[in-house]
Amino acid sequence: MKARVIVMPKQxxxxxxxxxxRDALHHLGLDAASVVRVGxxxxxxxxxxxxxxxxxxxxxxxxxxxxxxxVIEDYRLELGE
Amino acid sequence: MKARVIVMPKQxxxxxxxxxxRDALHHLGLDAASVVRVGxxxxxxxxxxxxxxxxxxxxxxxxxxxxxxxVIEDYRLELGE
Structure with a gap:
């Protein structure tokens, strides 16, 4: 069985x-990127x-x-097969 | 539209x-964890x-x-709505 945990900074x-x-994406030509969050x-x-x-x-x-x-992060747990 | 990118170390x-x-999970009582990869x-x-x-x-x-x-990582791109 596999579990996936995604931890992201709170909004x-x-x-x-x-x-x-995001700034690097703009710099490389992807102006459509408005918000990027890294977790x-x-x-x-x-x-x-x-x-x-x-x-x-x-x-x-x-x-x-x-x-x-x-305090600063949310997590999401997905339990697979 | 949202895009999700998952970057993991290659196998x-x-x-x-x-x-x-993984060692911390064992220490805290989850002995079932056999492999953990962080990306x-x-x-x-x-x-x-x-x-x-x-x-x-x-x-x-x-x-x-x-x-x-x-060289050391694989990525997965999911393009949502």
Whole structure:
């Protein structure tokens, strides 16, 4: 089973990395880029996952406690097959 | 229109950040995590995108030249509505 975790800066938080990428895109001719936000993408392979609801609860707890900083970041968890 | 770009280290490339996350997940009780890989996620808002095929070609070129390092990274481009 695979889990995907996407961690992005909250909308209200400045994203200087995203702004730098946006400016670089403009510089290279993509003027249509209005907002760019840069976050992290984590792909977790889960061997012998067992009880899926319990696993999902555990993963949400780990996303909050380890993989994201809830003060400035939001996360999205996708649990695949 | 929104574009999403996911940049991941190639399978053959070591990912020490991913290994560190995997070890931390084990430490926090998620022994099922066998492989973790960490990459970047970019969300690009495109205003007035116009010609979609041309835009997609341009975005692929920018993913190759600016947003990823093709020697050690693969990218995935998803062009939404």
């Amino acid at each position: 209200a938080v400045l994203d200087p990395q995203g702004n730098a990428v 992290k993408f984590m792909e977790i392979d889960l061997a012998d996952a067992g009880d899926r609801p319990a696993l999902e609860t555990k993963l949400h707890a780990l996303c909050r406690d380890l993989l994201s900083n809830p | 053959a490339v070591l990912d020490p950040q991913g290994n560190a996350v 970047k996620f970019m969300e690009i808002d495109l205003a007035d995108a116009g010609d979609r095929p041309a835009l997609e070609t341009k975005l692929h070129a920018l993913c190759r030249d600016l947003l990823s390092n093709p």
